[in-house]
Amino acid sequence: MPPEPVYRSEIHRITTLAFLAAVGIALYVLESIIPLPLPFLKIGLANVSSLVSLVLFGKGGMFTVVVTRILAGSFLTGSLFTPSFLVGLSAGIASAGTMAAAHALGPRFFGVTGISLVGSVTHVLTQLAAVMTMFVRNESLLVLVPLLLTSALVGGLLVAWLSSRMILIMRKEPRSEA
Amino acid sequence: MTIADKVLLAFLVAATFSSYVLVERVTTQGSVVLVEVDGELRYKADLQSDASVIIQGASGKLTLQIREGRVSISEADCPNHICVRTSPKSRSGELIVCAPNKTMIQIVGQTDEKIRAVTG
Numbered sequence: 631m632p633p634e635p636v637y638r639s640e641i642h643r644i645t646t647l648a649f650l651a652a653v654g655i656a657l658y659v660l661e662s663i664i665p666l667p668l669p670f671l672k673i674g675l676a677n678v679s680s681l682v683s684l685v686l687f688g689k690g691g692m693f694t695v696v697v698t699r700i701l702a703g704s705f706l707t708g709s710l711f712t713p714s715f716l717v718g719l720s721a722g723i724a725s726a727g728t729m730a731a732a733h734a735l736g737p738r739f740f741g742v743t744g745i746s747l748v749g750s751v752t753h754v755l756t757q758l759a760a761v762m763t764m765f766v767r768n769e770s771l772l773v774l775v776p777l778l779l780t781s782a783l784v785g786g787l788l789v790a791w792l793s794s795r796m797i798l799i800m801r802k803e804p805r806s807e808a
Numbered sequence: 809m810t811i812a813d814k815v816l817l818a819f820l821v822a823a824t825f826s827s828y829v830l831v832e833r834v835t836t837q838g839s840v841v842l843v844e845v846d847g848e849l850r851y852k853a854d855l856q857s858d859a860s861v862i863i864q865g866a867s868g869k870l871t872l873q874i875r876e877g878r879v880s881i882s883e884a885d886c887p888n889h890i891c892v893r894t895s896p897k898s899r900s901g902e903l904i905v906c907a908p909n910k911t912m913i914q915i916v917g918q919t920d921e922k923i924r925a926v927t928g
Contacts (some may be wrong), residue, residue, distance in 0.1 A: 665893055738810065739810065739812050740810060740812050740813060740816070741809055741810045741812075741813045743809050743813040743817070744809075744810065744812055744813035744816050744817075747813075747816055747817060747820060748816070751820065771903070772831075773831050773835055773899070773901055773902060775827045775831065776824060776827040776828040776831050779820070779823065779824040779827055780824055782820075783820055783821065783824055787817075
């Protein structure tokens with residue numbers, strides 16, 4: 631993954647990041663509507679936007695997109711300023727941090743798949759740790775680890791596949807003079 | 809996929825698999841259902857009994873169902889119905905929580921019961 635710039639100007643960079651944040655918000659809201667046996671067992675589709683931002687714009691771009699997506703997404707799903715918002719926020723930032731670290735190891739080390747898996751596992755484990763520290767202060771929630779890890783695996787792979795396709799498409803965007 | 813990707817993936821698959829095995833070994837089939845509202849014990853029942861009980865939660869009523877050795881919430885007065893959508897629980901230590909109603913349903917095993925009784 632060569633780090634070539636995908637944007638032509640600062641305006642283009644800002645609007646592309648905004649587009650990616652919007653994609654993240656849309657995916658996040660969409661996911662929250664899907665009913666699941668255990669409701670917090672999300673596939674994390676919104677991480678497609680985080681991962682694409684990371685690869686195309688570096689960790690600065692990714693953090694911008696992630697924070698925007700979490701704030702706007704929580705606002706839209708009605709969980710802003712609730713306790714579960716803190717859980718989601720800490721998980722989002724932690725997973726963004728580990729993804730940035732994995733990315734910094736260089737394109738020859740971790741590819742999109744590896745970065746995505748690092749992110750999804752961090753996200754899921756941070757969520758569990760946050761809930762266990764803030765709400766349920768006993769080890770009973772640890773029984774959820776197998777399910778959470780499975781969804782992190784599946785979600786991470788799915789996000790990696792979708793992200794790599796999106797990166798390919800965005801890189802092919804024709805470079806005309808604005 | 810780079811080599812590191814594959815190694816990570818293999819490691820995670822192995823870790824996930826072993827977590828299933830570990831959890832199976834460590835948890836036991838539960839025997840008692842405890843229902844707490846706002847921290848106080850409101851209802852206790854045997855997991856093997858068949859029962860349908862209405863519990864008064866902090867902001868409404870919840871209908872607790874115990875059937876075929878599993879407990880679940882079939883109806884509840886809460887905005888998101890997360891508790892209703894949770895799958896039925898049967899193993900010791902498992903929980904169903906309804907946050908708006910401050911209600912927690914926990915499954916406890918027989919040995920836990922004895923330990924609780926001794927240590928208060």
